[in-house]
Amino acid sequence: MKNFYVFVLAAVLACFQSQAQTFRKISGKPAAINSTLQQLPAVRSTEVLNSLNDGFESYDDFSLDFAPWTLTDVDGAETWGIEGVEFTNQYAPMSFIIFNPSATDPPMTSAAILPHEGSKFAACFASNGATNNDWLISPPLSAGTNTSVSFWVKSYTAQYGLERYKVAVSTTGTDPADFTYISGSNYLTAPATAWEQKTFDLNAYNGQTIYVGIHCVSDDAFIFMVDDFSFTTTTSSTSTLTGLVTDAFDGTPIPGATVTIAGLSTTTDQDGNYTINNVPAGTLNAAFTSNVTQGAAPLAVNFFDQSSEGSNTVTCAKEGYITYVNNNVIIPQGETLNLNISLTQTLLAGNMRFVLNWGATPEDLDSHLNTPSIEGQPYHIFYSDQGNATSAPYAALDHDVTEGYGPETMTIYQMFDGTYQYYIHNYSEEPAITTSQAVLQIYNQSGLIQTMQIPTVGNGLYWYVCDINGSNGQLTIKNIIQETPPGNFRYELPEKTSGNIAQNSRSITSWNWNFGDGASSTQQNPSHTYTAAGTYTVSLTIGDGTNSDTETKTGYITVTGGSSGNGTLTGLVTDAVNGNPVEGALVSVAGKSATTDANGNYTITNIPAGALVANFSASQTSGTAPLTVVFSDQSTENANTVTCSKSGYITYSNNQVVIPDGGSLELNISLSPELAAGNMRFVLNWGATPEDLDSHLNTPSIEGNIYHIYYSDEGNATAAPYALLDYDITTGFGPETMTIYKMFSGTYQYYIHNYSEEPSITTSQAVVQIYDQTGLLYTLQVPTGGTGLYWYVCDVNGATGNIIIRNVIQQNPPSGSRELWPAKDAAPVVPAERNITSWLWDFGDGGTSTQQNPSHTFNVNGSYTISLTVSTGTAQATEVKAAYIQVGPQGIGENGLSDRITAFPVPAESTMQLDSPELIKTVIVTDLTGKELNHIIVNDRRAVINTSQLNSGTYLLIIETGIGKATKKFNVK
Known part of the structure; x- marks a missing residue:
């Protein structure tokens, strides 16, 4: 038991x-x-x-x-x-x-x-x-x-x-x-x-x-x-991309090539085939080219719109081949597109290859090349006479396709002096060549040098693509549809009749060109003549009635010789601290320069007309949602960039100087001496009227007192308030200079008062430049809209030196301390002397406005890119400021109570100490997404935060006090 x-x-x-x-x-x-x-x-x-x-x-x-x-x-x-x-x-x-x-x-x-x-x-x-x-x-x-x-x-x-x-x-x-x-x-x-x-x-x-x-x-x-x-x-209504990848030389399939679109990739099989499913919808994509990009003035340029709607970028790569890139691939939503791709092998010096691909119809497009005289005779290379790679004409039609898609490949193996003409013939006659979705890629030994979409408008069987200078390999883009081929070889081809022109499949309805010299056009394929020497940036903005897109090519057109212009710029260069003339300063505008004389004077003549320049500012650029922002248009017409430099001074730069066409402008410039660490200088210049603009600075509490520095109390550089009105002007032009020599925790407010009352401060052409020891930080134009005697320029965080741009015209000073000077009635607003007639704002969150100075509320956390497009009716300019507005934890501005709470050391290592004039109840540490990492009960005016467990980066402090919450950003080393 x-x-x-x-x-x-x-x-x-x-x-x-x-x-x-x-x-x-x-x-x-x-x-x-x-x-x-x-x-x-x-x-x-x-x-x-x-x-x-x-x-x-x-x-x-x-x-x-x-x-x-x-x-x-x-x-x-x-x-x-x-x-x-x-x-x-x-x-x-x-x-x-x-x-x-x-x-x-x-x-x-x-x-x-x-x-x-x-x-x-x-x-x-x-x-x-x-x-x-x-x-x-x-x-x-x-x-x-x-x-x-x-x-x-x-x-x-x-x-x-x-x-x-x-x-x-x-x-x-x-x-x-x-x-x-x-x-x-x-x-x-x-x-x-x-x-x-x-x-x-x-x-x-x-x-x-x-x-x-x-x-x-x-x-x-x-x-x-x-x-x-x-x-x-x-899953959204997605599309499919399929096709065949071949060798551009012999047309054989290429296995193992990687094809990519919209972040999706696949590899071709043994027969060169590929398929990519679930391709998302493409976007509106602005693109353009021109027949020439350089030459002597007057230079006539034909511009060609190559924009597309619903387009994606397709790439194809394989070792031993040049990577294929096409940023205008359009796949109908929910449908399948067959895109055959030909990869070209690396070429030798002096080689050039043309690779043509197109859609299912027309079935047969033919590549043609007219050569200059080679060993005594010119050649016409096409399907009937395919040339030779090793003897005259040293060019050959490598691969011909007669049943759609391509590739049709033509290679020049050795170039000779003279002009080569390359063009495409619609052998099938119909449908029109403009409906073929043809893409031509041009390669040399360096790789892909040009990708061209066929024009979607024009009558004729011939797509005249380009000329090639045989002596240097330079391309001259033609890119036009025409009735006859270039050259005199039409008799060699069967006589064709013009096919029917199919309707343009795009829904793009507007084109706005900015040629970079003040001129513009709303035609789809405009012509423009440049009369003055210079380098010009060209942009095209397209719209489909709902969306818009802009393509900008910086320095795209280079013009030599020609008219030099007839404007004159003159003025006086002074020291921003003491107002003394600066001798030997170099002033430059539109590629022309002059040096100031012993009295600080300069004159520059024969200045060409400037351009329309879009510019804007915002009342605030960061904060928590909902964030309401007032935007101020600061665009100028006929603007040039003026620079002024002298050893020992910070270089002056102003990109909104307007010189009347054929007239003269007096621009006085003040150069700011280099500053020491912790210094900050505000330099104000303006026009002849109003005669007297005054700089004002409100300080935080310094040694127990708050100071207001202006003409009646100019401050002190070596004792409280450690800030000084260095130089005051009462008869126009400036400079009016204010310097902070030592900063204290809290908020400084810098603003301008129109002491003369009239004309309006908005007509003053005033410019404020802000400097620290690293050089120029900001150049701000006075807003041209708004009512009031006060231009509220910015706030400065005394603890960090961070600047929060305000840049608004208002009735009262930011301090409310109007009793410190005689009360003034608001002067009437005088219309700005500009011909700008339209404004189009894009706030980056789907919102837009056509007001000159709109207000917009951002309701969702995020980073927003803002753009402003202005127009005079004949010219157009766009300014884009990427990630300009920050809404949410990453965009919280530090002012008010936050500025009064100090944190050190910053960046933190193992600990960080907070000191507050108010009782701190609790402190919460979060990351930039708002996730809580630490919660501390304090109940004291001082708190010590353990940061040893935090990785390097930026974090937030949410500090609850007896009078409210404050938020501060800090970094961990």
């Missing part, structure tokens, strides 16, 4: 032991390869998935490589095993392993090691002697709309510390360097008590192909467990 009880007791104890099964980690050596599951790297499909739900059930137990997942073991260390348990690949270097606890020896049955669902999960074992640096990377995923990813995580045990991990996204590939973390700057931890689901919003990546990476960064813990990965998105 006793034996029976002992047996029962042993059974019960064994049962409890099973229920409380725990294991410790143990080091060991991986089994020899003959007893370890041998695995070749899994073959990974390049297929892009619209959804992925993976519980890791379909993979072999204890696999170290399980496609379509990518596993990257960066640390390369052997791993810890489980004491008393054996399983395949235990102790092996690995990133993640398919772990089945029921298949170990003995089976593991503890709840701590069970999967979230099913029988398996992906596990990352602790590296032995190293911190984990292991990646579990998803296959390529197509983000449509409403995109998110979720998965479940758990630590096997907390005995060695919780498992640490980060989550990241890549849009380019699976190399760890390709990834951007979306889980914050700090690692996350996986709980040990139960599985936890983590979900991440991926809408920022909509329309792209992405990879999601789970990065284990545990420090000598044990087992990081991942299960039930789910990627969800709403």
Whole structure:
């Protein structure tokens, strides 16, 4: 009987032991390869998935490589095993392993090691002697709309510390360097008590192909467990791109070429074929070319619109070939486009190759090349006389296609003096060549030098593409459709009648050209003559009634000789501190220069007309949503850039100087001497009227007092307020100079008062330049709209030196201290002497305005690029300021209460101290996404923050005081 009880007791104890099964980690050596599951790297499909739900059930137990997942073991260390348990690949270097606890020896049955669902999960074992640096990377995923990813995580045990991990996204590939973390700057931890689901919003990546990476960064813990990965998105109406990639020389298929569009990629098969599904809609894309880009004045230039709507960029690459790039590929929404691509091999010096591809119809387009005289005679190379690569004409039609698509390839192997003419003939006659979707690419030994789309308008069977100068290889682009071929070879071709011209398939309805010399056009393919020497930037803005896009080519047209202009610029250059004349200063405008005489005077004559220049400012550029911003137009017409330099002074630059055509402008310039660290200088110059503009500076509390520095109290450079009105002018022009010699915590306010009252300050042509020890920081034009005597220029954060631009005209000074000088009635606003008649603002969030000085509210956190397009009716200019408005945590401005709370040291290392004039109740530390990292109860005017656990970067402090909340940004070294 006793034996029976002992047996029962042993059974019960064994049962409890099973229920409380725990294991410790143990080091060991991986089994020899003959007893370890041998695995070749899994073959990974390049297929892009619209959804992925993976519980890791379909993979072999204890696999170290399980496609379509990518596993990257960066640390390369052997791993810890489980004491008393054996399983395949235990102790092996690995990133993640398919772990089945029921298949170990003995089976593991503890709840701590069970999967979230099913029988398996992906596990990352602790590296032995190293911190984990292991990646579990998803296959390529197509983000449509409403995109998110979720998965479940758990630590096997907390005995060695919780498992640490980060989550990241890549849009380019699976190399760890390709990834951007979306889980914050700090690692996350996986709980040990139960599985936890983590979900991440991926809408920022909509329309792209992405990879999601789970990065284990545990420090000598044990087992990081991942299960039930789910990627969800709403697929949009997408399109398909398919085609054939061939060798441009002989037309043979090219296997293994990589074709990419909209972040999606695939590789051609053995027959050179490729297919890419789920291609998102393209965009409106402005593009243009011209028949010439340089020459002597007067230079007549024909411009050609090559814009497209709904276009994507396609690239094709293969080792040994020049990469193909086409940024005007249009795939009808929800349909399939066949795009055949020909890759050209690297050419030798003096070679030039023309590669033509087109659509299904017309079936036959032919390449033609007329040569100059070569060894006594000219040649016409085409399908009937294909030339020769090694003897005259040293050019050949390499490959001819007669059933659509191309490639049709023509190569010049040796050039001779004279003009080559290259053109395309529509041998099929119909449909019109303008409907062929033809693309021509021109290569030389350096690679691709020109990609041209066929014009979509014009009558005729011939696309005259370009001329080539045989002596230097220079291209002269023609790009026109015409009735007859260039040259005199028409008799060699069967007589053709003009085909029917199909309707232009684009819905582009407007074209606005800016030729860079003050002239513009609204024609689709305009002609323009440049009469003055110079280098000109040309832009084209297109619209379809809903969207617009701009293509800008900087320095695109170079004109030599010609008229030099007839404007005159004259003025006086003075020292910004003492007003003394500056001798020997170099003043430059429109490529012309003069040096000031002993009295500081200068004169420059024969200045060409300037250009229309778009410019604007904002009342504030950062803050939290909803953020209301008042935008001020500061555009000028007929503007030139004036610079002035002298050794020992900071160079002056003003890109909005308007010199009357055929007239004269007096521009007085003040040069600011170089400043010491911590100094800041404001230099004001203006026109003849109003006669007296005054600089004003309000300071924060300095040694117990707040100061107002202006003409009646000019301050002091060496004692409080450590700021001084250096130089005051009361009879027009300036300079009026204010310098801060030592800054104190808090907000400085700098503004201008129109002491003369009239005419309006908006007509003063005033310019403020702001300098610190590094040089010129800002050049601000007075707004030309607004009512009031006060130009509120900016605030300065005394703790950091950061400048917050205000740049608005208002009725009252920013301080409200109007009693310090005689009260004034607001002067009437005098219309600005400009011919600008229209304004088009794009606020970057879908909002627009046609007002001159609009107000706009940003309701969603983000970074917004602002653009302003102005027009005179004949000329147009656009100014774009990238990421100009910052809304949300990353854009919080530090002013008011925030400025009164000091933080040091900045950047922080291990600790940072806060000092506040108000009682600090609590301090919350967050990252820039707003994620809370630390919460501290203070109840004191001083707080010490531990920053030792923070990675290098920028963070936010949310400080709750007795009078409200303050937010400050700080950096960790």
